[in-house]
Amino acid sequence: MRKSIGLKRRNRPSQSVKTTLPPGSPVFIGEKRVEKIRIDIIDYNENSIKECRDADLKECERLAKGQTVTWINVIGIHDPGIIEGIGSIFNLHPLTIEDIVNTNQRPKMEEFPDYLFIVLKMSTYNDETNNLEMEHVSLILGDNFVISFQEEEGDVFEPVRQRLRSSKGRIRKLKSDYLAYALMDAVVDHYFVAVERMGDWIEEVDDRIVAEPKQEDIQEIHRLKKNILILRKAVWPLREEIGSLEKSASHLIHPETRLFLRDLYDHTIQVIDITETFRDLVGGMHDTYLSGISNRMNEIMKVLTIFSTIFIPLTFIAGVYGTNFDNIPELHFKYGYFAMLGLMLIVALLMLRFFKRRGWI
Amino acid sequence: MRKSIGLKRRNRPSQSVKTTLPPGSPVFIGEKRVEKIRIDIIDYNENSIKECRDADLKECERLAKGQTVTWINVIGIHDPGIIEGIGSIFNLHPLTIEDIVNTNQRPKMEEFPDYLFIVLKMSTYNDETNNLEMEHVSLILGDNFVISFQEEEGDVFEPVRQRLRSSKGRIRKLKSDYLAYALMDAVVDHYFVAVERMGDWIEEVDDRIVAEPKQEDIQEIHRLKKNILILRKAVWPLREEIGSLEKSASHLIHPETRLFLRDLYDHTIQVIDITETFRDLVGGMHDTYLSGISNRMNEIMKVLTIFSTIFIPLTFIAGVYGTNFDNIPELHFKYGYFAMLGLMLIVALLMLRFFKRRGWI
Amino acid sequence: MRKSIGLKRRNRPSQSVKTTLPPGSPVFIGEKRVEKIRIDIIDYNENSIKECRDADLKECERLAKGQTVTWINVIGIHDPGIIEGIGSIFNLHPLTIEDIVNTNQRPKMEEFPDYLFIVLKMSTYNDETNNLEMEHVSLILGDNFVISFQEEEGDVFEPVRQRLRSSKGRIRKLKSDYLAYALMDAVVDHYFVAVERMGDWIEEVDDRIVAEPKQEDIQEIHRLKKNILILRKAVWPLREEIGSLEKSASHLIHPETRLFLRDLYDHTIQVIDITETFRDLVGGMHDTYLSGISNRMNEIMKVLTIFSTIFIPLTFIAGVYGTNFDNIPELHFKYGYFAMLGLMLIVALLMLRFFKRRGWI
Amino acid sequence: MRKSIGLKRRNRPSQSVKTTLPPGSPVFIGEKRVEKIRIDIIDYNENSIKECRDADLKECERLAKGQTVTWINVIGIHDPGIIEGIGSIFNLHPLTIEDIVNTNQRPKMEEFPDYLFIVLKMSTYNDETNNLEMEHVSLILGDNFVISFQEEEGDVFEPVRQRLRSSKGRIRKLKSDYLAYALMDAVVDHYFVAVERMGDWIEEVDDRIVAEPKQEDIQEIHRLKKNILILRKAVWPLREEIGSLEKSASHLIHPETRLFLRDLYDHTIQVIDITETFRDLVGGMHDTYLSGISNRMNEIMKVLTIFSTIFIPLTFIAGVYGTNFDNIPELHFKYGYFAMLGLMLIVALLMLRFFKRRGWI
Amino acid sequence: MRKSIGLKRRNRPSQSVKTTLPPGSPVFIGEKRVEKIRIDIIDYNENSIKECRDADLKECERLAKGQTVTWINVIGIHDPGIIEGIGSIFNLHPLTIEDIVNTNQRPKMEEFPDYLFIVLKMSTYNDETNNLEMEHVSLILGDNFVISFQEEEGDVFEPVRQRLRSSKGRIRKLKSDYLAYALMDAVVDHYFVAVERMGDWIEEVDDRIVAEPKQEDIQEIHRLKKNILILRKAVWPLREEIGSLEKSASHLIHPETRLFLRDLYDHTIQVIDITETFRDLVGGMHDTYLSGISNRMNEIMKVLTIFSTIFIPLTFIAGVYGTNFDNIPELHFKYGYFAMLGLMLIVALLMLRFFKRRGWI
């Protein structure tokens, strides 16, 4: 299902299994899964809407061929057989199918003669593990249909479904390109949620480090950096992707939708802006941490060293009067001992004053 | 109202509330506010000028349709209903309205068939909090009108009003594009004020750190960096925005105004230049701070260590003559004790000379 | 044979031997080798396939001239004579031949009137030395033939051979450009293997450093950095190369193959992405290492200094009562000694409490 | 007059005074000045030359309208009235006049219908303050005239005057564009002088830091960095400016002059190259300084710590024989004391040998 | 003659002498020299070749006008008079002549109506001073001739002469453009020699630093960095230069030669690649050095501090039994002294065990 930065490859087939396969081999690269793949369909035009949960491929084909806009939502991509079945109905290129089932595929937009192929990453901030998780999402934008593929149940498309059902707004009046846009917009909108959570987290760590840096914090900074890396890897290609979609000459994109794509492009830049700000902030945290740690250490060492230094001459004086010379006149003075103690006090006070004047204590 | 770097999201609705809304939903993203939104109008041509404070929408419509140039200044964007009302009169795209009320929107220029949409950030240096604050400003440049939207009362447009009223200069002779330029120019001019204040602040902190670095300074550097980040996020897109406005093929921009836009572009580059210089200077401050701190610490440790080291052999000598051997000839010399003290003095002096020669003290 | 970062030049003729030679002089630059160069041929069209191991040049010529697609695989490039022989049959430019036998040649694509010349690096992660090794591979894409040159036996092309033999898929139906693509794809697929191994290695080192940094780790980081350098030098030019191949106007590249080249381009970007992520991670490791080392050192110094500091006043007290003054009343108290011990205990406890309150222990 | 990095704004009107003024308001931004503005004219063609010191505006107008090339050199820009007078004679755009009197204006080239407007910075290395100073210089290149504006008496144009008077070379044969080029070339030539002085300074500081780093050096590095910043801010835009002048389609630039502009462009690249080298060198100095300081500190601490460590066991031995046990056999040996001294000597020597073997001393 | 990084300007006229001279003034900028300038000519076509050592200008002119290819090799550029003589024969632009005698001129290619002007830097690694030295080389590529200018006897062109004499290869069959290419190729080939020597040096220093960093090494790293700077300043413009030569529309470059120029371009990229790798490696060395130094210092401090710490409680115990209280029971035990020694041994062993468990020793 969802994947972390991609260094660990223990629990999922890795990209390297494809070494011996021909290009266009649909091998599912992702976390193992057992649920059945489910297909939900919403078919609509301005006047009517029809929903169909757990549809079969036949149904898909029939509806997609009609003049209504058909949204085929495929939940689960771990069974390449089914994905290939959909591929053969909609005449998808083998390379497209390969990319749909490869959760490592980075966001991109590719034009094929009959359709546009769009890869996205759906972001979720996992509050338990304090990690950003990315789900692999693909869209096929055809003439009267959109097919969306996602790794598992639970998505960010619910608000789009609500708008379709409520028949409010422009979505029911426009074509499949607007639907594809609406789905992408839902994904991008969700980045703001993830990014705000990360912002809270960063601020919390920053406050903690400024107040009192602890050794554990360095690991937290480490983890923050990795999460920002994950985020950057998802959003930088997104910008390029939506930019080229907006400028695409494809007949599938209508002028009216282009304005919305431009707005979406603007949103991705905003996400990138925030991400880069995070990067700068977290980069500076390491310095703050080191300064804090070294300040504290210096403070300790300074106090202790000054403390020791004050006692050194005192101990020396005691040592002198501990020698066993036959003739040490002071030893025989009546108040010699008390004079020594007084001398020690004076020495200690003088030293303290010296330290204070120098601004050391 | 005004916003800081955007990490804290406690006091204002955040971008993520829009997750479930369709694109083009005008949700006010910013600090909560209760004042009534006010609309001021100035309507003029070369010969006459008419001002109207707290106008209603009807009036707006009537004046805007006339051949005179109409400046509609909207103060307050926290009531999406009113903004939508203006939008429907002037036929603004829903996406434009959404961006007008979203104070997180970054500076940009977008061409629509009937108007140009311009987003800016008005900068104010808050002397109390020592922070840069940014107010969200939007401009609609139409054929015979300009609509400006701002978050709250009190703006940088007063000098433009004065010029309109005094009927001096070219502003009354030219069209709405020159008015839009004049408003943008007023905003950019104000960056110089903010930037000069920041320059003073940087210089002050720099002087302090060079003279005697303190632990608090690291937080000040931290804060400076965040403010420079805010500034950079406002001015870098500004440059691109004004550049594309100057080069825009829109019929709304007349050749005469282009020269002024080129000049404005030049001003934004100047602001960017200063900002980047600040960045370099503040980046270097951290090094200066660390050098200063470590210099001071080294100085302390050195003096104290040398001090201790001098006493160590002296204490050793005292220890030797404090042993209880039956046969220690020196103990029985008449002036043995004084000879020991003399020896100690000589040892101490030799060591001091050694340290001095090595350049350690 | 395979080469490391290219600093050591002890065991192979270096680039500088060419200083006195005319351009286009085929000098083998690489590890010395004695095996005979071997030529294997696979000649096929949709209907038939013929393999020929250890073929002679005559055979090559005859088959290449036919309408079938001929893949001539040359194993060993250390004998410039043979390479020149092949060159004269296929009319290769002297500069091409020079680059084929120069294992230092970086990846590139060059168009010649009759053929396209493609240089690649085949990556292998050597588990024994924990080093990435690169083998120099060149491809000549002609009208009905592809010639591949490699340094030694054992390659990543076996899966391509299997597909040719099994007659499955599109490879037998398409032309020489698809064969060249398939070979390049095999090379790029293999980068994922190398990159995954490196990822495991990085993760392992990272875990170790976070847990407990050791002095040896700095060398390991050093080695990781060098390997990432090797990888970057191979994959960055690869991207440019495949990009220009995809966009090439050469008649040798058919439209159908371009889609596959676009996919290949996408794969190289993915490898670059991972490489750059590695770079960031390994770059951060050095900081983690230094933080860890300094944390441990600070811990030791702190404990030891506190320990010493506690004993310093105790030793001072003992010193005072070790002086030989005639009149020290305390010495004659019955329990004076025990009182002193008690005093010492109290002093030690007070200091410990002081340290604890300050958070130093 | 001349300005430093632009942070301090105490002694001159700052950019922000313009906040309330309309665009194109000529406000002198620079050091206050009282001298009268002076205008010198040189009017020439191939056959004759006429010089006129302290000319009035009428004279300017008369000569400029003639077919001869007229160079009008304006010394002093602190009186906007006079500059506006010149502006109205030569039909200069208000924005041009504003930039002429704004000493903060960065180098740029702007084409206006009738003239080219060129802003430059004249560099001087002030040997007394060890600072680079920049003087604001503007050029107006018109059809038969060039107007140069500078802040104060004393310029780098004297060699150009000499060449004009001596009637040698091509300058008298060519048009106003060559004169403008010659003036710019004189300015750029002067950067080499400034840059060489800075090079000497850098080298001197570098030698000093390598030999023995002192605390004051860090301030010197600081100052070097600021000067390099000033230099960079002047020369980077210069490059772009001269590049666009060379490529300008303006009829004012004749083909013959373009070759010279290309050469000038080359010179600015050379200045930039040197500047960037300085930046790298000064950047590295900080590291050298820190290494040097820490080396010295380490050396001191090491020697002192080793010294203390040797005495610690010796003092311990003395302590043991200073105890007052009834039964310490060694104390009653005849040569016990001397044996103890011998033992101490042996212990000290063994420790020294141990330290030496470890390479610590 | 040869120049270092260009900071020291004691022994040669500096660029700044040109401040008072008109553009195009040929002033020799380089090390003073007294030898006579020598001109060698090789004149050839496919069938015949004629060499002429120490030719005079007349001869040059006569041969260059013929249909054969004439290579005029000028050794010494310190006498501007002779260079101007050549310039007037071949109609060279004054700016070209100025650049020929200016050894500070960076590599560039400039097209003039009748010829191409090419500036290069010939690299030599001086084994004695361990420094890279650069010699200033200029080429004039005319219709039937090439003129090469170099600072002093001894060049890298000998292999080209051999090829011309031996009449082997394509050089005698092709035109002056191929000759110019061959000369440039000889220069670039020589960079590989210099770069390999530097690689050996870097590797040697790296090994030394990893094994045991010494204080002198920091200077060596410093010197390495300066040499890499020299190299970068020579090779980066070289790439641009050869690139624009390859793409030049000049009729002087024949299509056949373009393939060779493309190859040369590829070689310069290879040199740049190596240079950048060096930069990364040397950049990392500083970190390795610092880590090594601090590791060693930490090691020393740790051992010494632990050592001292063990003795502190022992000395305390001795101190306690050195007090002169009347009533210290232990002192009168028969084996009290030995018990104390035993106690000390136990304390020491316990502390050692504690340190070992903590992993400190």
Ligand SMILES: [Mg+2]
């Ligand atoms: Mg494969």
Ligand SMILES: [Mg+2]
């Ligand atoms: Mg893939």
Ligand SMILES: [Mg+2]
């Ligand atoms: Mg899902």
Ligand SMILES: [Mg+2]
């Ligand atoms: Mg959205």
Ligand SMILES: [Mg+2]
């Ligand atoms: Mg928007």
Ligand SMILES: [Mg+2]
């Ligand atoms: Mg950034």
Ligand SMILES: [Mg+2]
């Ligand atoms: Mg939404």
Ligand SMILES: [Mg+2]
């Ligand atoms: Mg928005």
Ligand SMILES: [Mg+2]
């Ligand atoms: Mg306001």
Ligand SMILES: [Mg+2]
């Ligand atoms: Mg302005």
Ligand SMILES: [Mg+2]
């Ligand atoms: Mg201006």
Ligand SMILES: [Mg+2]
């Ligand atoms: Mg910068």
Ligand SMILES: [Mg+2]
């Ligand atoms: Mg440090």
Ligand SMILES: [Mg+2]
């Ligand atoms: Mg060669």
Ligand SMILES: [Mg+2]
């Ligand atoms: Mg080559």
Ligand SMILES: [Mg+2]
């Ligand atoms: Mg190479």
